[in-house]
Amino acid sequence: MTPDKFAPLDPVIHSQVRLAVLSILASAVQADFNFLKSAAGTTDGNLSTHLAKLEEAGYIRIKKSFQGRKPLTTCILTERGRSALSRYVKALEDYLPKEIKSKAS
Amino acid sequence: MPIKNCRGHHPGRLKRRIAAAALWGVLAALVFAAAGASGHTAGQEALVQGLRSAQKTLQAGMDAWDPDKFLAARDQFLGLLVMQKESGGLLSYYVGLADFRLASYYLASGKTAEADRFASEGQQYLEKATQVDPKFAEALALNGYLVGIEVALHPDQAMELGMKSFEYLNRGLALEPDNPRIQYLNGSYLMYVPEAYGGGADRALESLAKAVALFEKEAVTDPLRPSWGKDEALTYLGMAYAKKNDAERARGCFRKALAVNPAFGLAKSELAKIDK
Numbered sequence: 001m002t003p004d005k006f007a008p009l010d011p012v013i014h015s016q017v018r019l020a021v022l023s024i025l026a027s028a029v030q031a032d033f034n035f036l037k038s039a040a041g042t043t044d045g046n047l048s049t050h051l052a053k054l055e056e057a058g059y060i061r062i063k064k065s066f067q068g069r070k071p072l073t074t075c076i077l078t079e080r081g082r083s084a085l086s087r088y089v090k091a092l093e094d095y096l097p098k099e100i101k102s103k104a105s
Numbered sequence: 106m107p108i109k110n111c112r113g114h115h116p117g118r119l120k121r122r123i124a125a126a127a128l129w130g131v132l133a134a135l136v137f138a139a140a141g142a143s144g145h146t147a148g149q150e151a152l153v154q155g156l157r158s159a160q161k162t163l164q165a166g167m168d169a170w171d172p173d174k175f176l177a178a179r180d181q182f183l184g185l186l187v188m189q190k191e192s193g194g195l196l197s198y199y200v201g202l203a204d205f206r207l208a209s210y211y212l213a214s215g216k217t218a219e220a221d222r223f224a225s226e227g228q229q230y231l232e233k234a235t236q237v238d239p240k241f242a243e244a245l246a247l248n249g250y251l252v253g254i255e256v257a258l259h260p261d262q263a264m265e266l267g268m269k270s271f272e273y274l275n276r277g278l279a280l281e282p283d284n285p286r287i288q289y290l291n292g293s294y295l296m297y298v299p300e301a302y303g304g305g306a307d308r309a310l311e312s313l314a315k316a317v318a319l320f321e322k323e324a325v326t327d328p329l330r331p332s333w334g335k336d337e338a339l340t341y342l343g344m345a346y347a348k349k350n351d352a353e354r355a356r357g358c359f360r361k362a363l364a365v366n367p368a369f370g371l372a373k374s375e376l377a378k379i380d381k
Binding site: 024027029067 | 184219
């Protein structure tokens with residue numbers, strides 16, 4: 001396979017933090033900001049920037065509320081985000097040689 | 106809510122591991138599942154350790170009735186879930202169990218918005234668990250209890266939600282009538298349901314006594330399977346006796362609960378109440 005035949009990877013997802021966020025939200029019903037920050041191993045500011053990009057693309061929904069007196073930001077994967085993630089992984093699969101796929105499995 | 110460093114690893118390293126595992130999870134689920142691989146056995150030991158640690162945190166929360174510990178346990182379970190070490194819907198069940206604790210705590214504290222949030226999320230995780238395994242009786246029963254919490258939060262929908270909660274509890278009971286935790290959930294739920302709607306102390310007592318008898322015989326050998334509830338069932342049985350003004354039996358139950366778990370705060374406070 002030549003590089004020009006590789007399927008394009010969604011640039012919104014193609015970032016370590018954004019992919020981590022989407023993959024976490026694909027398993028969880030929803031996740032709050034602190035959990036995402038901790039699980040994705042990033043900082044407040046960095047995560048906020050990435051969440052804004054994902055929200056802008058319609059891949060996640062961000063809810064702002066309160067838990068007691070503390071503000072609470074929760075994120076939910078949208079159907080559009082779930083489909084985009086599936087397409088991304090499928091496209092990524094095309095990049096992998098058979099030997100790597102079989103080793104990993 | 107940081108994920109607790111449950112295995113003695115450096116926190117930064119743990120974060121990186123979780124992030125890497127989360128990425129791996131998507132590929133594992135979508136790519137390798139297609140190749141027919143389970144992806145489960147390799148991380149079995151880590152899963153057992155992580156699960157034990159989270160269960161311990163949750164129990165510590167129950168002992169001290171501490172929402173921060175419930176939240177920490179929930180994050181641990183959720184961390185395991187997003188790492189895709191799924192085991193027949195079990196990890197979704199455990200997140201639902203932590204949500205059940207949090208919803209109960211916030212309901213008892215009068216914080217209804219928080220109670221609603223965790224009751225609703227817990228139901229979604231338990232639905233996920235029963236989607237993976239439709240015969241997961243404990244998940245069904247727990248879901249029934251969470252719907253029951255919604256009854257208290259939305260009295261305008263009491264009829265509809267009440268029927269739904271009994272439907273879930275009864276499905277759990279029908280699948281595993283000899284499961285002590287299901288009998289316990291049923292009994293403790295009936296304590297709060299008025300007699301006219303099928304609850305009351307007598308019905309609760311019957312189910313709780315059965316739960317206690319079943320706990321005596323229970324031997325959970327699989328570390329992944331739920332094994333909680335014996336101390337709670339004994340305490341609730343004591344509370345049911347206390348409701349029927351049988352102080353002697355109530356006292357006996359609270360003492361037995363404390364023999365099972367000396368740190369159990371609810372049994373301590375109920376015993377103190379009756380000894381006043």
